Amino acid sequence: MDDIDRMLVGLLQEDATRSYAALGQAVGLSSGAAHERVRKLRERGVIRRTTIEVDQEALGRAVTAYVLVDGGSWMGDAGAALAAIPEVEEAHVIAGPASVLLKVRTAGTRELQDVLRRVFQVDGVTGTRTIVALETLFERTLK
Amino acid sequence: MDDIDRMLVGLLQEDATRSYAALGQAVGLSSGAAHERVRKLRERGVIRRTTIEVDQEALGRAVTAYVLVDGGSWMGDAGAALAAIPEVEEAHVIAGPASVLLKVRTAGTRELQDVLRRVFQVDGVTGTRTIVALETLFERTLK
DNA sequence: CGTGAAAGGGTCCCGGA
DNA sequence: TCCGGGACCCTTTCACG
Numbered sequence: 001m002d003d004i005d006r007m008l009v010g011l012l013q014e015d016a017t018r019s020y021a022a023l024g025q026a027v028g029l030s031s032g033a034a035h036e037r038v039r040k041l042r043e044r045g046v047i048r049r050t051t052i053e054v055d056q057e058a059l060g061r062a063v064t065a066y067v068l069v070d071g072g073s074w075m076g077d078a079g080a081a082l083a084a085i086p087e088v089e090e091a092h093v094i095a096g097p098a099s100v101l102l103k104v105r106t107a108g109t110r111e112l113q114d115v116l117r118r119v120f121q122v123d124g125v126t127g128t129r130t131i132v133a134l135e136t137l138f139e140r141t142l143k
Numbered sequence: 144m145d146d147i148d149r150m151l152v153g154l155l156q157e158d159a160t161r162s163y164a165a166l167g168q169a170v171g172l173s174s175g176a177a178h179e180r181v182r183k184l185r186e187r188g189v190i191r192r193t194t195i196e197v198d199q200e201a202l203g204r205a206v207t208a209y210v211l212v213d214g215g216s217w218m219g220d221a222g223a224a225l226a227a228i229p230e231v232e233e234a235h236v237i238a239g240p241a242s243v244l245l246k247v248r249t250a251g252t253r254e255l256q257d258v259l260r261r262v263f264q265v266d267g268v269t270g271t272r273t274i275v276a277l278e279t280l281f282e283r284t285l286k
Numbered sequence: 287c288g289t290g291a292a293a294g295g296g297t298c299c300c301g302g303a
Numbered sequence: 304t305c306c307g308g309g310a311c312c313c314t315t316t317c318a319c320g
Contacts, residue, residue: 006202009202012195013194013195016159016194020313029288029289030288030289031290032289033288037287044201045201046197048195049157050160050194050195050196051157051158051159051193051196052155052191052193054284055189055191058144059189059286064235079281082280083280086285089285090283091281092207092278092280093276093280094276094277095275095277096272096273101276105285132238133235133237134235134237135235136234137226137235137243138222141197141232142248162297163298172305173307174297175300287320290317290318290319291318292315292316294313294315294316295314296311296314297311298311299309299311302306303306
């Protein structure tokens, strides 16, 4: 995990369609060496996978909301129960004004209401507070 | 934007290294036709770009936090001012207990404190409340 | 851990339906 | 809009430094 590895990760975050030849040239290595480094970054799990970034609105996901979830008994795997709700994009156990914070994306407010109902049915949940995003200023990948 | 397009988007979200031949086979088209559809999805902006998913901890980003930002005058482009802080991954104007919600990733709590200081210096900001993630149950791409 | 080259496969652009 | 073919580039591997 040296500076060259960090450069390769940065370049691939910007555009993962770059060829190994171009990557190598950018960091001062042959295509073979660049290929080998990227292979190892994948192997070690630094690079999890290569994906596409999708415009969620174009796919009918117009509403973004954050949900603060209250409740005490997080010993049972609430994680799995929350993961079973397809509209939940993230779930974090938090320090602060609630137990868990969710990021949720739905087609509309009606569907959001439905997701909240399902969250409420998860074991140990005693309440939810929802924060709706009116406008997303930006969502980006770091560095 | 028909069912085939949606399938192609789903397949590429899972693994963007798939060949057009494999994509075509999966949706019942030739490699050329699959290529053409994906090209148009990019052109229309449904597919924004192809990237890699990086293990943030492996890159020295151990702390994830959400910051509720208070303040009234969001006419000046606070968006640009917030985007100038590299540790801010997302920024949303919200309805609820604050004006803006940020997602922030830093190496440690010391760096988080530094980010909060810079957020406070943005025009119109009157206060912040920070929610630190103790454990991330999951972060995934939808569908 | 790096290079350079060779073989196989994929991308990408056609003419035609 | 899709198919099939072909030229070209890239990936992937390997012997060697």
